Amino acid sequence: MGHIMASATPPDQVSAASQHTVHVWHDDQETVITVPHGEILRRALLQANITPYGSVSKQVNCGGRGVCATCGVRFMKGEPAPVNWHDKLAARYGYPRLSCQITVTQDITIRIITDKIMWGQRDEAARYQSEQTG
Numbered sequence: 341m342g343h344i345m346a347s348a349t350p351p352d353q354v355s356a357a358s359q360h361t362v363h364v365w366h367d368d369q370e371t372v373i374t375v376p377h378g379e380i381l382r383r384a385l386l387q388a389n390i391t392p393y394g395s396v397s398k399q400v401n402c403g404g405r406g407v408c409a410t411c412g413v414r415f416m417k418g419e420p421a422p423v424n425w426h427d428k429l430a431a432r433y434g435y436p437r438l439s440c441q442i443t444v445t446q447d448i449t450i451r452i453i454t455d456k457i458m459w460g461q462r463d464e465a466a467r468y469q470s471e472q473t474g
């Protein structure tokens with residue numbers, strides 16, 4: 341298990357209450373990232389040298405604008421309600437959640453999809469169950 345600080349702020353200037361722990365599972369390996377409250381998940385992953393993209397979308401994506409749907413990750417724990425229209429659709433229909441549209445506000449555990457080429461597979465069981473999906 342590796343532990344990475346995904347923050348531009350020096351650790352001694354960030355209080356413990358303003359940070360969250362992100363457990364990232366990829367290739368049967370766990371990396372633990374400490375991120376500041378309010379950080380965008382995609383940015384935290386990329387800062388930790390963990391890509392949410394597949395082999396093709398790593399080169400061609402929307403850069404975090406929430407329109408290409410290639411930055412999807414699976415939540416194992418702490419899944420937040422979707423707010424972006426595209427992420428709401430992903431959550432409702434069981435597609436991976438868009439990491440560029442996830443603001444980290446609590447400790448979470450996610451899984452990187454390592455076998456996706458572009459978007460990732462739909463998974464009915466992974467549908468976000470909430471009234472908030474609209």
Ligand code: FES
Pocket residue numbers: 401402403404405406407408409410411438439440441
């Ligand atoms: S990077 Fe395009 S939707 Fe997230």
